[in-house]
Amino acid sequence: AGAGAEAVWAVAGAGAAGVARLLRWDGAGWQRVPYPGEETPGTELTWAETADDGSVWVAGRFEDGTRLLHHDGEAGRWTPPVPGESTAEAPGRVRLSPSGEAHLVGRGLARWDGQGWTVLPAVPGIRLVVTDLLPFAPDDVWAVGGAFGVGGPPGKPPGVVLARFDGSAWSHVSGDGLPFSVGALQTVCAVGTGRGPGTGAALAAGWDFWDDSTAPYLRWDGAAWSGERGEANGEDVTVRDVCGVPGTGGAWSVGHTRNTGPEQTRFRIERYG
Numbered sequence: 001a002g003a004g005a006e007a008v009w010a011v012a013g014a015g016a017a018g019v020a021r022l023l024r025w026d027g028a029g030w031q032r033v034p035y036p037g038e039e040t041p042g043t044e045l046t047w048a049e050t051a052d053d054g055s056v057w058v059a060g061r062f063e064d065g066t067r068l069l070h071h072d073g074e075a076g077r078w079t080p081p082v083p084g085e086s087t088a089e090a091p092g093r094v095r096l097s098p099s100g101e102a103h104l105v106g107r108g109l110a111r112w113d114g115q116g117w118t119v120l121p122a123v124p125g126i127r128l129v130v131t132d133l134l135p136f137a138p139d140d141v142w143a144v145g146g147a148f149g150v151g152g153p154p155g156k157p158p159g160v161v162l163a164r165f166d167g168s169a170w171s172h173v174s175g176d177g178l179p180f181s182v183g184a185l186q187t188v189c190a191v192g193t194g195r196g197p198g199t200g201a202a203l204a205a206g207w208d209f210w211d212d213s214t215a216p217y218l219r220w221d222g223a224a225w226s227g228e229r230g231e232a233n234g235e236d237v238t239v240r241d242v243c244g245v246p247g248t249g250g251a252w253s254v255g256h257t258r259n260t261g262p263e264q265t266r267f268r269i270e271r272y273g
Contacts, residue, residue, distance in 0.1 A: 007054035011045035020045040022058065024073060035069060035076035037062045044090040045069070049102075057102045059094040066091050068102055068112055082110045082117055097135035105133050109143070123163050123170045126150055130161070134188045134202055139167030144204050146184030157209040158184050162218070162225070179227025180216060183209040191244035191251055203251050203272065205239035212236040215253060215270055230270050237268060249273050
């Protein structure tokens with residue numbers, strides 16, 4: 001994750017698999033950045049998101065609690081654990097709102113405002129997984145993911161999850177509001193002018209079960225979602241992450257081809273817009 005040519009951060013290693021490292025690019029090379037709990041067994045770092053000031057927020061686990069690590073390059077500090085979070089699974093992502101509040105995406109959803117945690121209500125659904133969030137404001141948050149519903153045959157695909165939080169409850173986008181409904185959305189990001197969601201525009205992407213011959217994108221113009229497709233090259237496509245290019249309506253997406261086995265899978269990078 002980066003906020004400038006000399007403010008790029010990465011995380012590497014996790015938990016029992018090894019020591020979780022925090023790395024920073026200084027314009028010439030990668031440097032290891034020490035942080036509290038780096039040598040503590042079980043510490044995990046899973047996702048980095050940079051703030052406008054060049055500091056980084058990292059999702060992870062420390063001392064058996066789901067937490068966020070904030071590091072400015074000189075010193076790091078963990079937040080308290082998310083209240084009521086009992087799963088041993090590390091969180092998936094952290095996303096920052098324009099006002100700097102950090103949103104944790106995992107088994108549960110929570111917001112850190114610099115003083116304390118607010119646990120968000122679960123997105124309603126059966127066997128539903130949220131994979132990403134886009135917070136515009138405390139009362140305007142988008143969630144994407146997939147839901148498998150009740151039962152079904154082996155290999156049953158999930159249904160697309162696209163939901164909006166108004167500060168008190170979630171509401172699903174469905175029907176004509178979804179260009180495709182079978183599959184999953186993996187990621188959502190802000191696009192438009194500036195680094196933050198200033199214009200309210202957004203881009204979501206993932207996997208279309210019925211037509212994965214091109215990368216499926218959903219674009220939010222501030223009022224409605226519309227479907228767009230990537231370039232066709234004869235290969236099945238799943239998009240795993242998308243990042244807006246500051247100052248433009250474009251984005252970069254990363255993912256892979258096929259879902260039939262590692263021996264046939266290849267990385268895919270695509271420029272949108």
